[in-house]
Structure formats: structure tokens, C-alpha cells
Amino acid sequence: MPESSQLSDEPKVPAPSPRTSPEASDGHTAPYGRPFEASEEHAAPYGKPGKPLAKSPFLIGLTAGMGLLTAWALAQALVTARNVIVLVVVALFLAVGLNPAVEALQRRRMARRWAILIVFGAVILFFVLFGLAIVPPVSQEITAFVGAVPGYVQELLANPTLKKLDGEYQILTRIADYITSGGLAQVVAGGLVGAGAVVFSAFFSGVTLLVLTLYFLGSLPSIKDYLFGLVPSSRRGRTRALGDEILDGIGGYVAGNLLISVIAGVVTWVFLTVLGVEYALALALIVAVTDLIPLVGATIGAVLVSVVALLQSGTLGIACAIFFLVYQQVENYLVYPRVMKRSVDVAPAVTVIAALFGGALLGIVGALLAIPVAAAIALIIREVVLPRQARL
Numbered sequence: 001m002p003e004s005s006q007l008s009d010e011p012k013v014p015a016p017s018p019r020t021s022p023e024a025s026d027g028h029t030a031p032y033g034r035p036f037e038a039s040e041e042h043a044a045p046y047g048k049p050g051k052p053l054a055k056s057p058f059l060i061g062l063t064a065g066m067g068l069l070t071a072w073a074l075a076q077a078l079v080t081a082r083n084v085i086v087l088v089v090v091a092l093f094l095a096v097g098l099n100p101a102v103e104a105l106q107r108r109r110m111a112r113r114w115a116i117l118i119v120f121g122a123v124i125l126f127f128v129l130f131g132l133a134i135v136p137p138v139s140q141e142i143t144a145f146v147g148a149v150p151g152y153v154q155e156l157l158a159n160p161t162l163k164k165l166d167g168e169y170q171i172l173t174r175i176a177d178y179i180t181s182g183g184l185a186q187v188v189a190g191g192l193v194g195a196g197a198v199v200f201s202a203f204f205s206g207v208t209l210l211v212l213t214l215y216f217l218g219s220l221p222s223i224k225d226y227l228f229g230l231v232p233s234s235r236r237g238r239t240r241a242l243g244d245e246i247l248d249g250i251g252g253y254v255a256g257n258l259l260i261s262v263i264a265g266v267v268t269w270v271f272l273t274v275l276g277v278e279y280a281l282a283l284a285l286i287v288a289v290t291d292l293i294p295l296v297g298a299t300i301g302a303v304l305v306s307v308v309a310l311l312q313s314g315t316l317g318i319a320c321a322i323f324f325l326v327y328q329q330v331e332n333y334l335v336y337p338r339v340m341k342r343s344v345d346v347a348p349a350v351t352v353i354a355a356l357f358g359g360a361l362l363g364i365v366g367a368l369l370a371i372p373v374a375a376a377i378a379l380i381i382r383e384v385v386l387p388r389q390a391r392l
Helices: 004-007 038-044 057-080 082-106 112-158 158-167 171-180 183-218 220-229 233-275 281-290 297-312 315-342 348-391
Strands: none
Touching: 004 348, 038 158, 038 220, 038 348, 057 082, 057 281, 082 112, 082 183, 082 233, 112 281, 158 171, 171 297, 171 315, 220 233, 233 297, 233 348, 297 315
């Protein structure tokens, strides 16, 4: 018999499999009788991990609790940093609003840094002139009131009704005791400290706002490029076009609002000067600043100026009230639509609703930001949502 047939007659013993034999070649045995391979033993020296306990009620509750705690911590952080967030948003809004003026100077072959300095210098000059026009009249009135206080006191002391009440209830004696005991001094000191803190906080916020606005205005092109770079390349062109349209609308809204306020201030100054109202320039600047506030700003300025004029003369107060009543109609139906039609195309009802919601959320700042935000949302709906719905 050939040698090959002899070999074939011998019983064949299957080669030991590393996944079925009870022992591995190196003597290590895995759980359940399965040995480790060399690479597997190196990767998991303590055994193969089991299935994750994804359906464990404890882990589900722990994960949900950690999610709630994280959401609560983020909400608290946002509430704590609310003032800072508002400052950043307002500074970015102002930078976008001032950017068209900077670009207009750039088109006249001026470097961007010099254009920013000119525009920003004009803004600072406005605030300086506003302070110079407001502070002297206010200080004069305060000085005059302090000087007239002794006369007011003598008139009160000579009043027969007050004398009768003092005889029955010792009002003057109690007031004198309150003053001499130091209670009035504590109240005045506390009021001065509180007023000083408010003034310092407002000054610090104003300086911070100016610095942030200058920073955003200088780096606005790079910020735009960075944000548009986060968009996928297939949609970047359309997103950039929509973003530029939104930013142009915000810039046009700020410029148009400033123009309307300047017109209101100039017309008011001319009217008050012709009538001979005191502090005409300061009152006109107040009207210009309050006119920036949507919906109620013009009314606030008109009431303040009419009250000041009424204190000078009843005829002047009535004339100012009639003037502002007529001018607000002209501004609402002639000036505002023509100026804002080129920047923000928003329905009047949407404008009112947006201003109300913005004012309820963030006060004056929210009312200022609400209209351009509503215009941006309307643009996105018109250019993105409606065409997509039409294709379905």
C-alpha cells in the first residue's frame, strides 16, 4: 500500500481552535472557556466588557438628573451674565449700524482705520455736546432751588393752616427732632451713595459699550468671514448673501432712525427758539434722543418739553403740546415711511408687535433691536421658508 494511503487511513484530529478550545496556546483562558488571542488580551486584560446597562432605571434617572442640572446651570449663567450679554449685543448692533458710514468713507479711498476714527469721533462728539447742553441748565436749576429753599421754609412757617396743625400735632417739633437726631443725614447719605453707585455703573457701562463698539467696528469684516466660514461650503454663498442683506438692513435702520431723530431735534429747536422757550437746545437734544425709542419715545420727549414750557408759561405749554401733536402725525405718516422703506420693509402691525415684545423682554434695548430682528426674520421666511414650502 502506498504511503499516501496509509496516511489517509489515520484518524484526523481537528486543529485546536482558539475560540473553541478550553486553553489558549499561552495558557490563558477567557471566561466561559474561551481563550484570548494575543491582540484581544492586550486590549482587554480583564476580560471582554459586557453590554452597557442602557436600560437600567438608575442610569436613566442619573442621566436625566445630570441633564437637568446642566440646563439649570446654563440658565443661571445666562441670567447672571445678562447685563454683559446685553452690552455685547448692543455694541454689535451699533457697530453694524455705523458700518455703512465707514464703508461710505472707504469708497472715497480712505483707509478703514481712519474712516472708523472719523465716524467714532462724531459719535463721541455728539455725546459731549449733549452733556454740555444738558448739564449747565440742570445745575442752574438745582442751584436756584437750593437757594430758594429758605424762602419756601419761611412761607410754610407763616402759613396759618400749618401753624394750626403744628399746634395740634407738633409737626415742626417732630421734623426738628428727626433732623437733629441724624435720621435725615442717614437718609441723605444713603441716597447720595446709591445715586453715586448708579452714576458710576452707568458711566462704566457707557465706556464699556463704546470700547466694544469700537472693537466690533474694527473687526467686523473678520467676524463676518469667520461666522460665514462655519456654514457648509455648499450653502455658504447663499448664506453670505442673506447675511449681507440682513446686516445692510440693520445698518439702514440705524442710519434712518438717526436721521429721523436729527430731523425731530432740529425742527423742535427751531420751534422752541422762535417761541423763546428757555433751554431750547437742551430740550431739542432730549427730543432727538428720546425719538430713537420706538413707539413711545416721541411721546416721552413731547411730554417732557411741554411740561418744561408749561412751567415757564401756560401759553408756551399749550403751544408746545399742539406742535408735537401735529409733528408726530407728520413724522409717522410722511417722514418715517419714506426713510425706513429703503432699509427695513416690515408691516406696521409687525413693527408694533415686535417693539412690544422687545420692550417686554429687554426694555428700551429690546424695543430698539426688535424692528431689525423682525425684518431679518421676515427676510429669512421670504427667501428660505416660502420657496422650500412651494417645492413640496
